[in-house]
Amino acid sequence: MIWKVLKNNIKPTQLAGTFFGIMLGLCILMGALSFYLDIKPVFEDKESFWKDEYIIINKQIKLTDTYSQLKSDTVSKPLFTNKEIDELRNQKFVKDIAEFSNCSFMISAFTENDGPLAGFYTDLFLEAVPDKYIDVNYANWKWEENTDFIPAILPKTYLNLYNFGFAQSQNLPQVSEEGAGLVKFTIMVQGQGKRQKFETRIVGFSDRINTILVPEDFIKWGNQNFGADIAPKPGRLIVIANDPSSPDLFKYFDDNNYDVNKNQLSNSKALAFLKITTTIVLIIGLIIISLAFALMFISVQLLLYRNNASIRKLSMLGYTINNISLPYNIMLIIFFVISFAVALIPLFVFRDFYSSNLLLLGYEKFNILITNIIIPGAGFVVIIVSLLLLVVRRQIKKIVY
Numbered sequence: 001m002i003w004k005v006l007k008n009n010i011k012p013t014q015l016a017g018t019f020f021g022i023m024l025g026l027c028i029l030m031g032a033l034s035f036y037l038d039i040k041p042v043f044e045d046k047e048s049f050w051k052d053e054y055i056i057i058n059k060q061i062k063l064t065d066t067y068s069q070l071k072s073d074t075v076s077k078p079l080f081t082n083k084e085i086d087e088l089r090n091q092k093f094v095k096d097i098a099e100f101s102n103c104s105f106m107i108s109a110f111t112e113n114d115g116p117l118a119g120f121y122t123d124l125f126l127e128a129v130p131d132k133y134i135d136v137n138y139a140n141w142k143w144e145e146n147t148d149f150i151p152a153i154l155p156k157t158y159l160n161l162y163n164f165g166f167a168q169s170q171n172l173p174q175v176s177e178e179g180a181g182l183v184k185f186t187i188m189v190q191g192q193g194k195r196q197k198f199e200t201r202i203v204g205f206s207d208r209i210n211t212i213l214v215p216e217d218f219i220k221w222g223n224q225n226f227g228a229d230i231a232p233k234p235g236r237l238i239v240i241a242n243d244p245s246s247p248d249l250f251k252y253f254d255d256n257n258y259d260v261n262k263n264q265l266s267n268s269k270a271l272a273f274l275k276i277t278t279t280i281v282l283i284i285g286l287i288i289i290s291l292a293f294a295l296m297f298i299s300v301q302l303l304l305y306r307n308n309a310s311i312r313k314l315s316m317l318g319y320t321i322n323n324i325s326l327p328y329n330i331m332l333i334i335f336f337v338i339s340f341a342v343a344l345i346p347l348f349v350f351r352d353f354y355s356s357n358l359l360l361l362g363y364e365k366f367n368i369l370i371t372n373i374i375i376p377g378a379g380f381v382v383i384i385v386s387l388l389l390l391v392v393r394r395q396i397k398k399i400v401y
Helices: 002-009 012-044 063-071 082-089 156-170 216-225 247-255 262-306 308-316 321-360 369-400
Strands: 055-059 094-099 106-110 121-124 149-155 184-191 194-206 236-241 258-260
Touching (some): 012 321, 082 236, 156 194, 247 258, 262 308, 262 369, 321 369
Antiparallel strands (some): 055 258, 094 236, 106 121
């Protein structure tokens, strides 16, 4: 009987609009949740394109610098001072700065006579950057004193130069990244009348930092025990800009005679544009979701307002607030259950679309749909329905009293 009294003011067009709003809101919400969880590893991946671009700068080497250094070993080289680093760090267009740690001791690398590269020997240099700037997925990137093994990261360009330049010209076998990581080298560190051997292995190849990297703790320890300078000044800096396309950034580099790879700045501009576009899309999605759920609350309150007189009459006849609320509660629950089920259809289509594109980019790990998306989505629906049921009860109570 209650339903017969209350259903007279329910309009099919209003129900259809509310159903579409609920379904659209749920679809966008679960689609956004699914997309976020699936691409989250891309954001956390150190080798991902999404990470902040590293702009590596150094001071320009002029002809006069070369001439002065040839005449005297004591001439200071064009390195960064603490004052220059602090001044750059305080610029409004700079987000963060990292210094390259240089070694001030002699280093040589060679292989044992029974290895795959028997007889290999070279003098080399090592550098380090803070751990958070390492763009290779290697969990054990650390070194402790009295540890004989030193992990090393090489630039990807070094491997390409060997494979497609030196190896081809000398008729030598080309080496894959995995294969290069299997070869162990012996490093000899010398300085201050002392020498010490270490084992090293290539644990990855960097696309961003063009130098031979080892853990920062090893460089500090080596400078203290073998180096001619305990804390040498950095010759290069990593700069992460708030806006890589800022004219102030270019002007500052030019005014201070800092060299920078123009290709790095081009990549940074593209990355900044991509982040802005993605942020705009996410904001639009949040606005649509907010409007969809606002429509639900407004529709429920409008329906109760139209049934003011009927609700009062039912109350006078002795029906309780729970009795009057029951038809609305059943209608809302059925509405949300059907909307949730229908929203799963476009969710599967959307997920299949973006997952196939991510597979083409090499990302193969995707979250389990039921446990990570559908169950949280159902939990969200339960929360929204509970709030709506509470609104219905309070509104009916207000009408009755």
